[in-house]
Amino acid sequence: xxxxxxxxxxxxxxxxxxxxxxxxxxxxxxxxxxxxxxxxxxxxxxxxxxxxxxxxxxxxxxxxxxxxxxxxxxxxxxxxxxxxxxxxxxxxxxxxxxxxxxxxxxxxxxxxxxxxxxxxxxxxxxxxxxxxxxxxxxxxxxxxxxxxxxxxxxxxxx
Numbered sequence: 001x002x003x004x005x006x007x008x009x010x011x012x013x014x015x016x017x018x019x020x021x022x023x024x025x026x027x028x029x030x031x032x033x034x035x036x037x038x039x040x041x042x043x044x045x046x047x048x049x050x051x052x053x054x055x056x057x058x059x060x061x062x063x064x065x066x067x068x069x070x071x072x073x074x075x076x077x078x079x080x081x082x083x084x085x086x087x088x089x090x091x092x093x094x095x096x097x098x099x100x101x102x103x104x105x106x107x108x109x110x111x112x113x114x115x116x117x118x119x120x121x122x123x124x125x126x127x128x129x130x131x132x133x134x135x136x137x138x139x140x141x142x143x144x145x146x147x148x149x150x151x152x153x154x155x156x157x158x
Contacts, residue, residue, distance in 0.1 A: 053102045056087040060107050061131050065138050065154035072157035083140070083154055090127070094118050097125065107131075 066072040067081030074082070080093045090097040095118025104111040108131045116123050126143040141151045 054105045054110065055102065057085055057090075057099060057110060057112075057129070058105070058107045058131075059087075060135055061085050061110065061129055061138060062087065064157035066157050067152060067154055069155070072155075081154075082157075083138075085129075090114060092118070097127065100124070108133075 062085045064072060065083040065085065066079065067083075071079040071081040082093065084091040088099040095116050097114035097116045100113040100115050102110065102112045103126075110129045111126070113124060113126050116125055123146070124144075125147065128141040128143065130139045130141075131137070132139075136156045138154045138156070139151050140154065142148045
């Protein structure tokens with residue numbers, strides 16, 4: 001082979017190799033389509049329902065409660081530890097708290113703000129009421145400025 005023929009043959013092979021690497025106008029219809037974005041599966045919707053807050057003081061808490069047994073039996077009007085709970089009111093010896101906003105609650109626990117009046121004054125207080133499992137004891141905790149530092153435990157009046 002002459003050098004000229006070898007050069008022509010090499011050039012032809014190079015051109016052939018380059019043309020094989022080029023793009024084709026034909027498309028392959030059997031190829032899987034390419035997606036530009038990965039498919040996303042929608043997240044399942046939350047099916048857990050949050051229980052609705054009570055709009056009144058739970059019925060299980062309503063009634064007469066005393067700090068000491070004599071608060072439940074006094075006939076002289078001096079039951080200073082008596083608490084009477086209605087659907088929307090906490091009635092004490094010299095003040096009444098009217099339910100304002102329920103923040104948390106269920107049948108055995110209530111955290112709510114109350115608007116109080118008594119002895120010529122008005123104030124607001126957040127109260128937490130918790131009923132024990134027997135339904136015979138109620139713990140009242142005041143929250144906020146001016147709140148009593150200790151919880152008060154009441155017994156249901158017979």
